[in-house]
Amino acid sequence: MKTYQEMNAAELAQERAEVQAHYQRLKDLNLKLDMSRGKPGKDQLDAISDILTVLTDPADCICEGMDVRNYGNMEGVPAARRLMSELLGCRPEECIMGGSSSLALMYGLVMRGYCFGMTHSPVPWSRVEGRKWICPTPGYDRHFKITEVFGFEMITVPMLPTGPDMDRVEELVKDPLVKGIWCVPKYSNPDGIVYSQETVERFAKLEPAAPDFTVIWDNAYCVHEFDGDYLPFPDIIGLCREAGHPDLVYEFCSTSKITFPGAGISAMCSSEANLNYQRKLLGVQMISYDKVNQLRQVKFLKNKENTLAVMKKHAAILKPRFDCVLHWLETEIAPRGLGHWQTPKGGYFVSLYTLPGLAKRTVALCKEAGVVLTDAGATYPLGKDPQDSNIRIAPSLPPVRELEAAMEVLCTALEMAALEQMG
Amino acid sequence: MKTYQEMNAAELAQERAEVQAHYQRLKDLNLKLDMSRGKPGKDQLDAISDILTVLTDPADCICEGMDVRNYGNMEGVPAARRLMSELLGCRPEECIMGGSSSLALMYGLVMRGYCFGMTHSPVPWSRVEGRKWICPTPGYDRHFKITEVFGFEMITVPMLPTGPDMDRVEELVKDPLVKGIWCVPKYSNPDGIVYSQETVERFAKLEPAAPDFTVIWDNAYCVHEFDGDYLPFPDIIGLCREAGHPDLVYEFCSTSKITFPGAGISAMCSSEANLNYQRKLLGVQMISYDKVNQLRQVKFLKNKENTLAVMKKHAAILKPRFDCVLHWLETEIAPRGLGHWQTPKGGYFVSLYTLPGLAKRTVALCKEAGVVLTDAGATYPLGKDPQDSNIRIAPSLPPVRELEAAMEVLCTALEMAALEQMG
Numbered sequence: 001m002k003t004y005q006e007m008n009a010a011e012l013a014q015e016r017a018e019v020q021a022h023y024q025r026l027k028d029l030n031l032k033l034d035m036s037r038g039k040p041g042k043d044q045l046d047a048i049s050d051i052l053t054v055l056t057d058p059a060d061c062i063c064e065g066m067d068v069r070n071y072g073n074m075e076g077v078p079a080a081r082r083l084m085s086e087l088l089g090c091r092p093e094e095c096i097m098g099g100s101s102s103l104a105l106m107y108g109l110v111m112r113g114y115c116f117g118m119t120h121s122p123v124p125w126s127r128v129e130g131r132k133w134i135c136p137t138p139g140y141d142r143h144f145k146i147t148e149v150f151g152f153e154m155i156t157v158p159m160l161p162t163g164p165d166m167d168r169v170e171e172l173v174k175d176p177l178v179k180g181i182w183c184v185p186k187y188s189n190p191d192g193i194v195y196s197q198e199t200v201e202r203f204a205k206l207e208p209a210a211p212d213f214t215v216i217w218d219n220a221y222c223v224h225e226f227d228g229d230y231l232p233f234p235d236i237i238g239l240c241r242e243a244g245h246p247d248l249v250y251e252f253c254s255t256s257k258i259t260f261p262g263a264g265i266s267a268m269c270s271s272e273a274n275l276n277y278q279r280k281l282l283g284v285q286m287i288s289y290d291k292v293n294q295l296r297q298v299k300f301l302k303n304k305e306n307t308l309a310v311m312k313k314h315a316a317i318l319k320p321r322f323d324c325v326l327h328w329l330e331t332e333i334a335p336r337g338l339g340h341w342q343t344p345k346g347g348y349f350v351s352l353y354t355l356p357g358l359a360k361r362t363v364a365l366c367k368e369a370g371v372v373l374t375d376a377g378a379t380y381p382l383g384k385d386p387q388d389s390n391i392r393i394a395p396s397l398p399p400v401r402e403l404e405a406a407m408e409v410l411c412t413a414l415e416m417a418a419l420e421q422m423g
Numbered sequence: 424m425k426t427y428q429e430m431n432a433a434e435l436a437q438e439r440a441e442v443q444a445h446y447q448r449l450k451d452l453n454l455k456l457d458m459s460r461g462k463p464g465k466d467q468l469d470a471i472s473d474i475l476t477v478l479t480d481p482a483d484c485i486c487e488g489m490d491v492r493n494y495g496n497m498e499g500v501p502a503a504r505r506l507m508s509e510l511l512g513c514r515p516e517e518c519i520m521g522g523s524s525s526l527a528l529m530y531g532l533v534m535r536g537y538c539f540g541m542t543h544s545p546v547p548w549s550r551v552e553g554r555k556w557i558c559p560t561p562g563y564d565r566h567f568k569i570t571e572v573f574g575f576e577m578i579t580v581p582m583l584p585t586g587p588d589m590d591r592v593e594e595l596v597k598d599p600l601v602k603g604i605w606c607v608p609k610y611s612n613p614d615g616i617v618y619s620q621e622t623v624e625r626f627a628k629l630e631p632a633a634p635d636f637t638v639i640w641d642n643a644y645c646v647h648e649f650d651g652d653y654l655p656f657p658d659i660i661g662l663c664r665e666a667g668h669p670d671l672v673y674e675f676c677s678t679s680k681i682t683f684p685g686a687g688i689s690a691m692c693s694s695e696a697n698l699n700y701q702r703k704l705l706g707v708q709m710i711s712y713d714k715v716n717q718l719r720q721v722k723f724l725k726n727k728e729n730t731l732a733v734m735k736k737h738a739a740i741l742k743p744r745f746d747c748v749l750h751w752l753e754t755e756i757a758p759r760g761l762g763h764w765q766t767p768k769g770g771y772f773v774s775l776y777t778l779p780g781l782a783k784r785t786v787a788l789c790k791e792a793g794v795v796l797t798d799a800g801a802t803y804p805l806g807k808d809p810q811d812s813n814i815r816i817a818p819s820l821p822p823v824r825e826l827e828a829a830m831e832v833l834c835t836a837l838e839m840a841a842l843e844q845m846g
Contacts, residue, residue: 037494045492049481056475058468069468071460071684099522100713107708111534115549116572126538126549145707149539261494263715284568285530290523292686293716 003337004418012422019415023369026409031370033406038189038348039397040261040314041321047313048259054299061292068291074283075275076267080294084267086304087222088253089235095269096279099289102254102266106216107146109250109268112281113179113214114150119247119277121212125150125179134172134181136164138351138379138390140189143182143218147381152179154381159188161342163195166202173208180214186233187221190351190379190392192344197234204239206248215249222253223304223311226318227345230308237269246271255297257348258310265290265297321395321403325350328407338418339389350393351379358417359388365413371406426760427841435845442838446792449832454793456829461612461771462820463684463737464744470736471682477722484715491714497706498698499690503717507690509727510645511676512658518692519702522712525677525689529639530569532673532691535704536602536637537573542670542700544635548573548602557595557604559587561774561802561813563612566605566641570804575602577804582611584765586618589625596631603637609656610644613774613802613815615767620657627662629671640674646727646734647680649741650768653731660692669694678720680771681733688713688720744818744826748773751830761841762812773816774802781840782811788836794829 007015055061061069063079075081076097085095098105110125117124125131133152135144136159147154155178157168163185172178183203185195195203203215217236225231240248247270255264268278301307326343329352333339339354354362359376366373374392377383393410395403430438478484484492486502498504499520508518521528533548540547548554556575558567559582570577578601580591586608595601606626608618618626626638640659648654663671670693678687691701724730749766752775756762762777777785782799789796797815800806816833818826 039494042490045484045490046481052479052481052483053476056479058472058475060475061468067465067468069683069686071462071679101709101711104709111538115534115537142707142710149704149707256494260492260715262711263492263713281572284565284572286524286527287565288524288685290686290713290716292683293713 001335003335004422005337012419016419019412019419023365023412023416026412027369029370029405031405031409033370033398033402033409034372035394035398035403035406036372036374037397038257038394040257041317041397041399043317044314044396045260047317048300048310051259051296051300055292055296060299061295063295063298068295071287073291074279074288076289077291077294077298079298080265081267083298083301083303084253085269087307088219088237088251088269089233090237090251090269093272094237094275095267096275097289097294098266098268100256100263100265100293102218102220102252102256103142105266105268106143106218106252108285109216109278110146110150112278113212116281118212118214119274128177128179130177132175132178134169134178135381136182137381138190138385138392139182140184140218141374141378141383144381147182156381159191159193161193163188163193163199166199170202170206173206173210173213176209178208179210179212180216182216182218184218184220185236186219186231187224187344187347189220189347190349190390191342192347192349192351193342194231194233200234200236201239203249204236204243204245206245213248217249217251219251219253221257221347223307224257224348225311225346226315226322230311231346237271241271247274250274255301257314258307259297259300263293265294318396320400322350324400324403325393325395325407328411332411333414336415336418338414348394348396350395352391352393353389354391354414355418356387356389357421358414359385359391361417361420362410362414363391365416366409369409369413371409373410424758426758427845428760435842439842442835442842446788446835446839449835450792452793452828454828454832456793456821456825457795458817458821458826458829459795459797460820461680461817463680464740464820464822466740467737467819468683470740471723471733474682474719474723478715478719483722484718486718486721491718494710496714497702497709497711499712500714500717500721502721503688504690506721506724506726507676508692510730511642511660511674511692512656513660513674513692516695517660517698518690519698520712520717521689521691523679523686523688523716525641525643525675525679526565528689528691529566529641529675531708532639532701533569533573535701536635539704541635541637542697551600551602553600555598555601557592557601558804559605560804561613561808561815562605563607563641564797564801564806567804570605579804582614582616584616586611586616586622589622593625593629596629596633596636599632601631602633602635603639605639605641607641607643608659609642609654610647610767610770612643612770613772613813614765615770615772615774616765617654617656623657623659624662626672627659627666627668629668636671638672640672642674642676643680644770645676646730647771648734648769649738649745653734654769660694664694670697673697678724680737681730682720682723686716688717741819743823745773747823747826748816748818748830751834755834756837759838759841761837771817771819773818775814775816776812777814777837778841779810779812780844781837782808782814784840784843785814785833785837788839789832792832792836794832796833
């Protein structure tokens with residue numbers, strides 16, 4: 001097959017007629033499909049139903065002498081701290097438990113930095129005129145929104161196949177106004193890139209000018225392989241400790257995509273000095289998080305080995321969905337030269353880079369045909385993709401049959417957008 | 424029995440010898456008892472064990488078409504909104520659900536006012552130099568701590584048997600720097616006072632100078648009678664709406680002392696305009712609260728009628744504990760003229776007012792004898808009780824047998840403190 005660039009006028013005209021007719025046929029199907037968010041599908045939720053019955057008796061609610069049904073113990077159930085630290089490779093005492101949302105924990109961290117300052121802040125971030133935050137792009141829209149509302153100028157840094165461009169990062173942190181960076185180190189959102197060992201080590205060795213520079217290490221997909229075995233990943237907390245920068249990083253994770261999305265448990269990990277500081281501020285915020293649910297998750301997941309077995313069940317459900325997306329891209333988009341993408345082995349997304357200037361129009365055409373995608377641009381700060389190229393595909397929610405239809409729409413929409421652009 | 428004031432020197436000397444010997448005997452028992460916090464006891468937790476088994480099957484997790492196991496629906500499960508609004512008397516659309524902590528919801532509200540401003544704020548509260556907050560005293564230490572950390576000057580207003588002194592409140596709100604007030608309208612913490620109908624109506628009719636003045640109506644004990652039947656209570660949201668001040672108040676409640684403390688669900692209620700504004704800000708904070716737990720609570724509590732039946736079980740457990748406390752106060756403290764108190768019919772506390780200058784010493788003597796009370800002064804902003812008089816007694820946690828011992832210690836300690844003070 002020729003790429004559109006290689007086609008002559010007559011060939012393009014014929015392609016245009018075919019694509020338009022194809023798009024119209026798809027529109028006539030009145031589809032209503034959603035590939036916008038990394039929501040697990042019903043089969044994934046059903047796969048972990050046993051968690052509903054691990055706590056049924058009052059006696060089940062006592063864990064190592066702690067009655068999880070009562071107030072208290074802000075830092076969480078010790079067994080939960082051990083489980084989460086085992087998943088991440090850090091120490092249990094470097095891990096405190098949160099509620100059902102790791103995003104809320106991250107928001108809370110930035111909020112407290114803004115209102116009260118971090119462990120080593122000379123002043124709260126709210127009082128730093130011209131404060132800045134590094135945003136590797138494309139990235140997670142909800143991360144960017146947090147630093148947006150707290151008034152940070154967001155400096156983008158490109159994602160390389162090894163992670164964020166560390167030359168740029170090391171340069172940027174020389175500015176004391178630069179207060180932090182967003183990272184999704186394993187199966188990055190949306191590219192599915194795994195930071196290389198070298199990248200992780202360069203993070204641990206960062207020497208920022210700001211004493212309160214904060215690496216937010218959102219390890220959202222720490223055990224979330226859907227293709228192949230669990231990939232061991234370095235423990236950033238330990239590396240920072242060894243590098244003499246113990247207070248540089250806060251790591252986050254949750255069981256949202258291990259058990260129930262939005263009804264799991266989350267954790268915040270950092271040096272003990274940082275956690276002691278945060279605990280004091282958190283103590284004003286609340287008495288304790290939901291320890292009953294913490295114990296429920298522990299009783300169901302048990303340990304890392306069993307958690308990885310649970311993740312294999314999720315993988316078996318997710319893999320065919322990703323295969324479907326990639327198959328459509330490889331057979332429809334690659335031959336026409338309309339875009340490129342990474343091939344992820346974990347995480348929840350496929351990140352499609354169209355030829356420049358096509359993303360917004362493609363997403364709009366999909367919407368017209370009943371297929372909802374993440375807004376074009378959402379993977380960039382302020383929703384502004386300078387190339388208008390990146391589209392985040394979230395294939396986890398629809399069954400494969402629906403995905404087939406949705407991907408047919410997406411590919412046809414991209415072809416239409418490209419042909420329109422060629423005039 | 425004579426009061427200490429009526430005793431002559433010889434009588435006082437004898438009393439002193441007896442009290443000191445009594446205190447020493449109690450100390451020798453090496454007690455370890457806790458009356459510091461409003462934590463339900465184990466029997467209360469056991470009484471609601473059925474909540475552990477209301478969701479056991481995937482099909483149980485679908486409610487009116489919503490799969491509560493997945494992300495989404497920030498405002499919560501509709502059935503939970505209906506239940507909470509039924510308990511409070513407001514409309515379901517005036518109620519959005521939170522996580523396991525209503526304190527965290529209140530903190531979040533003040534935090535967003537500080538960082539971003541309220542619905543009608545000219546500027547965020549952080550930018551208001553000399554901002555003030557009204558604190559009816561004695562009150563809840565965790566409330567005061569929130570306005571303390573966000574830099575409000577806290578203006579105290581005395582609690583009357585009808586609620587806060589509304590003449591003072593109406594005067595204070597004429598100052599545009601006064602941005603809000605803490606209220607626990609039913610069975611106030613710690614006095615157990617129920618605001619009168621007139622007080623509630625005067626709140627609804629308040630005309631504060633600040634357009635963003637906020638009444639925080641923490642209805643923590645809305646169905647928490649332990650003595651007698653449920654006491655109907657006016658709906659502040661509706662009264663504010665009718666008075667033409669729909670955006671004046673935010674009401675909070677939780678099931679923490681209905682089901683599991685710290686593992687229940689919470690709600691924030693206000694006008695639709697306020698909730699729309701808050702929802703936008705909350706959407707940056709998180710995707711959704713734990714809807715599985717919301718549904719669990721709804722399936723267990725069902726409706727207001729059944730919730731009141733559950734509360735009767737709690738009342739049967741709590742009543743003997745409060746009777747024990749009151750009996751000791753009436754037989755040991757009243758005759759000696761050493762203090763006074765309200766006799767609450769709901770809530771979690773007995774608020775003892777000692778003669779001036781005795782609270783700190785009494786609490787210290789209790790601690791020495793192994794009985795932990797809430798710190799003296801904690802019920803006042805910055806922990807400063809100007810009279811050094813108020814002691815908050817929380818009788819819910821210890822079994823009656825232990826309470827008997829703890830109250831014997833408390834009464835003896837107060838007697839000792841009084842005798843010491845008399846020199």
